[in-house]
Amino acid sequence: QVQLVESGGGVVQPGRSLRLSCAVSGFTFSLYGMHWVRQAPGKGLEWVAVIWYDGSNRYHADSVQGRFTISRDNSKNTLYLQMNSLRADDTAVYYCVRDSSTALGPFDYWGQGTLVTVSS
Amino acid sequence: QLVLTQSPSASASLGASVKLTCTLSSGHSTYAIAWHQQQPEKGPRYLMKVNSDGSHNKGDGIPDRFSGSSFGAERYLTISSLQSEDDADYYCQTWGNDIHIVFGGGTKLTVL
Numbered sequence: 001q002v003q004l005v006e007s008g009g010g011v012v013q014p015g016r017s018l019r020l021s022c023a024v025s026g027f028t029f030s031l032y033g034m035h036w037v038r039q040a041p042g043k044g045l046e047w048v049a050v051i052w053y054d055g056s057n058r059y060h061a062d063s064v065q066g067r068f069t070i071s072r073d074n075s076k077n078t079l080y081l082q083m084n085s086l087r088a089d090d091t092a093v094y095y096c097v098r099d100s101s102t103a104l105g106p107f108d109y110w111g112q113g114t115l116v117t118v119s120s
Numbered sequence: 121q122l123v124l125t126q127s128p129s130a131s132a133s134l135g136a137s138v139k140l141t142c143t144l145s146s147g148h149s150t151y152a153i154a155w156h157q158q159q160p161e162k163g164p165r166y167l168m169k170v171n172s173d174g175s176h177n178k179g180d181g182i183p184d185r186f187s188g189s190s191f192g193a194e195r196y197l198t199i200s201s202l203q204s205e206d207d208a209d210y211y212c213q214t215w216g217n218d219i220h221i222v223f224g225g226g227t228k229l230t231v232l
Contacts, residue, residue, distance in 0.1 A: 035221070045156075045164065045211055047221040059219045095163055104215045106154035106169040108179055113163045 002026040002109045004096045009114030012086055022079040022096030022111060030054065030074040033099035035107065036081045038092035048094070049081065053102040064090075086118045122148055124212050124224035131230040137200040140227050142212035149193035151214050158226075159208040167210075170195045199229075207231040 008020040020036070036048040049070035051058040058070050069082045079096055096111040123145040132138035144151055155167040166179040168188050176188030185203075189196045199206055212224040 044226045045213075045223040047223065050219070050221065093163075100169075104217070104219070104221070106152070106166070106215070107156070107213060108154075108166045110156075110164045110166065 002098070004098065004109060004111035006094065006096050006111045006114035009094065009116045011117045011119060013120050014087060014118055016086055017082070017084045018086060018116060020081040020083065020094055020096075020114060020116070024077050024079065024096075024098070027098075029072075029077040031102065033101060033103045033105075034070075034072060034079045035097040035099060036070060036079075037095045037097050037107075037110075038090075039095070039113075040089070040092040043092075046092075050099070050104065051079070057103070083116070086116075088118050090116065091118050092116060121145060122151075122214065122216050122220045122222050124153065124214060124222055126210075126212060126224040126227045128225065129228045129230070131232055132202055133232045134202055134204065136202050137198060138202060138229065140197045140199075140210055140229065142195045142197075142224050144193040144195070144214070146193075148214075148216075151216070153195045153212045153214045155188065155195075155197045156211045156213060157208050158211065159205065164211065167197065170197075202231050204231055 003025045006022045035050045049060045051070045067085045071080045093113040095113045097107045098109040100108040125143040150172045152171045156164040158164040168176045168178040170176045170188035174190040185200045209226045211226045
């Protein structure tokens with residue numbers, strides 16, 4: 001069955017960096033677009049970034065543009081989110097999400113999430 | 121601007137039916153949307169995609185109690201025979217060719 005398992009979350013000081021990983025299994029990773037979505041405590045869902053199935057295109061939300069970078073390694077079935085210059089308002093649960101298409105479409109599988117807390 | 125609007129809350133009794141609404145912003149009435157369920161303390165789960173013609177495609181293992189429909193710029197999620205585990209937050213999501221990926225604010229459904 002499809003599984004998405006995030007890791008790499010934790011407590012980090014403002015201004016520092018963190019890299020999240022998402023290991024996938026149960027489907028052919030190289031055929032699907034992938035996203036990161038976050039949810040601040042007690043808040044709704046916010047889209048963060050998308051990467052095309054082959055890594056040829058990637059886009060980031062304005063709120064993280066220039067600080068976060070999405071990437072993937074199709075040989076390792078792994079999605080990444082490099083987060084630099086972290087701020088307190090980046091505190092959230094970060095979800096790895098599969099797109100149902102090669103690029104943009106409805107999200108059809110979610111990971112369980114990893115919590116990132118930015119605090120001094 | 122692509123925006124999805126949802127009522128913040130809804131409630132219905134155990135065993136009854138409820139219809140949740142997601143409204144697309146002006147100029148975007150032909151867009152498809154997806155519905156996602158988030159039970160307390162859990163990650164979201166994909167329920168279905170709803171097209172502008174009212175057709176819908178459900179995710180793996182989603183019970184027949186869940187169905188989707190459309191009218192104009194509104195997209196609906198109907199849950200029948202409500203069960204306690206349906207007590208959850210429900211989010212709609214859409215996507216545009218200009219890489220505009222949007223979530224609605226979510227509806228908190230309380231099963232009484």
